[in-house]
Amino acid sequence: MRSSPYWPVIRHSTLRRILPGFAVSSLGDGMSVVAVSWLAIELASAADRGVWVALATAAYTLPGAVGALLLGRFLRHLRPAQLAGWDAALRAVALGAIPVLHAFGALGIQGYIALLAVSSVLHSWGQAGVYTLIARVLPERDHLAGNAVLSGLGSVATVAGPPWRRC
Incomplete structure (x- = not known):
């Protein structure tokens, strides 16, 4: 194990603290593969379900691309940890509001x-x-392995997330 190119990544003091959070976040993203469409199906009227599912899927991804293009002037000077933190906070608030509003019957x-x-x-x-x-x-020398660990977590979460959504 210690001869693995991933060992320095996993053992790095900073990454050891953030990798578990990244793994949980990735699992949530994996669950969203099913959950975003599923809730859109439940909320939309039968006649318009296809359109609403497509809009939900697009809304979950496309604003990120638009934000990347339009917010560069304002965000490119921030520290990487700040960018990740702001993204995580915004996602937590916006996505966390969904089950709360749904539980109170206020989510259309x-x-x-x-x-x-x-x-x-x-x-x-x-x-x-x-x-x-x-x-x-x-x-x-560890950049490639570090990027592979992050990408690997994301890929595993995409496969593991949907079944976890049912738990």
Whole structure:
């Protein structure tokens, strides 16, 4: 194990603290693969379900691309940890509002789409912050392994997330 190229990444003091959080966040993203569409199906009227599911999926991803393009002037000077933190906080508030509003019967399909869109505005910057943090804290020889660990966690979470959603 100690001869693995991933060992220095896993054992790095800073990354050892953030990797569990990144893994949980990735698992949540994996769960969203199913959950975003599923809730849109439940909230939308039968006649318009296809359109609302497509809009929900787009709202969960496209604002991140738009945010990457339009917010660069304001965000590119922030520290990587700040970018990741702001993204995580915005996602926690916006996505956390969804079950709360749903539990009180106050979540309609339009509000759901809006909350999904808000949750993703900073996501491209947050992801970039995480990968930049890897580049800043690890020596150059470990960059590839660090990026592979993050990408691997994301890939595993995409597969493991949907079944966990049922738990």
